[in-house]
Amino acid sequence: MLACKLQYPRMDSVVEADLKQLKLILSIFHRYDRAIDATQMYQELAERLREELDYEREARNMALYGHMLADEPGIHVPVPRPELSTRRLLCMNWLDGSRLLSVADRPLEDRNKVAYNMFRAWYVPFYYYGVIHGDPHLGNYTVRDDNTINLLDFGCIRIFPPGFVQGVIDLYRALRDDDHDLAVKAYETWGFVDLDKQTIEVLNMWAGFIYAPLMENRTRNISDTNSGAYGAATAAKVHKELRRIGGVRPPREFVLMDRAAIGLGSVFMHLRAEMNWFQMFHELIDAFDGDRLATRQAEALAATGLTPAEAAA
Numbered sequence: 001m002l003a004c005k006l007q008y009p010r011m012d013s014v015v016e017a018d019l020k021q022l023k024l025i026l027s028i029f030h031r032y033d034r035a036i037d038a039t040q041m042y043q044e045l046a047e048r049l050r051e052e053l054d055y056e057r058e059a060r061n062m063a064l065y066g067h068m069l070a071d072e073p074g075i076h077v078p079v080p081r082p083e084l085s086t087r088r089l090l091c092m093n094w095l096d097g098s099r100l101l102s103v104a105d106r107p108l109e110d111r112n113k114v115a116y117n118m119f120r121a122w123y124v125p126f127y128y129y130g131v132i133h134g135d136p137h138l139g140n141y142t143v144r145d146d147n148t149i150n151l152l153d154f155g156c157i158r159i160f161p162p163g164f165v166q167g168v169i170d171l172y173r174a175l176r177d178d179d180h181d182l183a184v185k186a187y188e189t190w191g192f193v194d195l196d197k198q199t200i201e202v203l204n205m206w207a208g209f210i211y212a213p214l215m216e217n218r219t220r221n222i223s224d225t226n227s228g229a230y231g232a233a234t235a236a237k238v239h240k241e242l243r244r245i246g247g248v249r250p251p252r253e254f255v256l257m258d259r260a261a262i263g264l265g266s267v268f269m270h271l272r273a274e275m276n277w278f279q280m281f282h283e284l285i286d287a288f289d290g291d292r293l294a295t296r297q298a299e300a301l302a303a304t305g306l307t308p309a310e311a312a313a
């Protein structure tokens with residue numbers, strides 16, 4: 001059976017009108033709240049939104065994910081049908097599944113399996129290939145009766161250079177070992193510039209929040225690590241600090257990684273999964289090698305017809 005997405009011709013102009021509106025709202029917002037520079041955020045969102053209009057590219061992204069996750073038995077990716085597709089019509093095979101929320105009633109063991117598959121679906125592409133699926137929205141995947149997942153919607157992905165993945169791992173090590181210089185180096189590879197002492201402290205606080213689930217080698221619920229009162233307090237404090245020191249421009253890389261981490265965190269909370277996040281993370285990064293990632297990434301792009309220019313976008 002086929003699944004198809006069709007785009008109406010007026011979509012392009014609708015998106016452009018929406019973007020104009022968004023820019024206006026962000027500029028007003030920025031006048032009131034100088035804590036976050038909205039320019040980068042606008043550029044990231046604009047590019048991702050425009051990108052979603054090109055289904056030929058989305059079909060290639062889908063093929064890329066099929067390639068990267070081919071060895072993951074718990075994750076299914078639709079196979080695009082290019083001979084039936086155009087820039088505005090995307091056809092693929094139909095994947096049966098239910099919404100994530102339906103899993104909430106299953107026993108813990110099943111919910112943990114779904115959580116494991118979600119973790120692998122987002123982070124195998126990232127740590128092995130430097131590719132992130134930028135949209136862990138509930139509508140973008142479904143769950144099968146055997147607790148495997150269908151990953152859908154490849155309109156919003158991003159391909160990073162190997163050095164960026166190294167930076168994400170470096171930041172983890174820096175936090176774990178309390179290594180100030182390594183943290184600064186990592187923020188720079190994340191795209192932050194002109195970092196002063198105060199800004200670094202605020203970023204350390206934020207990173208401590210995002211990386212909290214990975215810091216202890218034991219099985220636990222994600223909300224025991226960084227949510228609830230502690231999470232809200234940390235977020236509020238970071239926000240206040242950023243405002244006090246006069247505004248930090250979040251790099252676009254940061255925006256996407258942040259969205260993935262927060263989005264997945266809320267999925268794991270919904271699932272009430274109890275996992276050893278530390279161990280799952282180490283399975284992915286212990287053998288990290290930037291050169292091997294570069295080779296794997298180039299092979300994957302070549303195999304699925306993505307051009308280097310698209311890869312750099």
Ligand SMILES: Nc1ncnc2c1ncn2[C@@H]1O[C@H](COP(=O)(O)OP(=O)(O)O)[C@@H](O)[C@H]1O
Nearest residue numbers: 003078092093094095096139140152153154155
């Ligand atoms: N291959 C597929 N098989 C079955 N259902 C699908 C498939 N692809 C998408 N869907 C259904 O359509 C919905 C929207 O698909 P998605 O690719 O996220 O479109 P959009 O770009 O509009 O967000 C999904 O939530 C899912 O329910």
Ligand SMILES: [Mg+2]
Nearest residue numbers: 137139140153
């Ligand atoms: Mg979608």
